Amino acid sequence: IHHHYQDGQVYPVDECPIYQTLNDGRKRQADEWFFTKDGSAFPVEITVAPLMLENRRVGAVVVFRDISKRKRLEAERQALAGEEKRGILEKAYQEAQEIIAGARRENRAVLEEAKREKSRMALKKLDEAEKLVEKKLGEFHPESSLSIDEIREGDTVFVRSIGYDA
Numbered sequence: 001i002h003h004h005y006q007d008g009q010v011y012p013v014d015e016c017p018i019y020q021t022l023n024d025g026r027k028r029q030a031d032e033w034f035f036t037k038d039g040s041a042f043p044v045e046i047t048v049a050p051l052m053l054e055n056r057r058v059g060a061v062v063v064f065r066d067i068s069k070r071k072r073l074e075a076e077r078q079a080l081a082g083e084e085k086r087g088i089l090e091k092a093y094q095e096a097q098e099i100i101a102g103a104r105r106e107n108r109a110v111l112e113e114a115k116r117e118k119s120r121m122a123l124k125k126l127d128e129a130e131k132l133v134e135k136k137l138g139e140f141h142p143e144s145s146l147s148i149d150e151i152r153e154g155d156t157v158f159v160r161s162i163g164y165d166a
Helices: 019-023 068-140
Strands: 028-035 041-053 056-066
Touching: 019 028, 019 041, 019 056, 041 068
Parallel strands: none
Antiparallel strands: 028 041, 041 056
């Protein structure tokens, strides 16, 4: 009935459900491939049960059903399910991309706000530092007319006290 697999490889006898039932007396059900005289193969569902006579195993009863149509329909259903899954996955991917893009926009906005806040804090600290420098300049040289606003980036500032006892 089957002497090789559908792909042409030899079908080991000890893997055959019919042979196994003949040896151990257990009922089995499996999907297999049967071959006709002309060598063509077709899928079958087989049920194998031991044939008992006076509590002795004398053979096996094999019932098989041609399941070609069922297999074809299953393959079609899987193909459709694959297309449906692919559509679902593509939609989910698009939605994920939109979520990521939105998160990036939000992230950029948060970063910009953080930069603005950091700048505000830096300006506040700079104002405090300017006031402190002006205060110290005033302490060293009360008559000095130099203000912090007159110092430009890149200027070198030397503060030197003559006759000032700290």
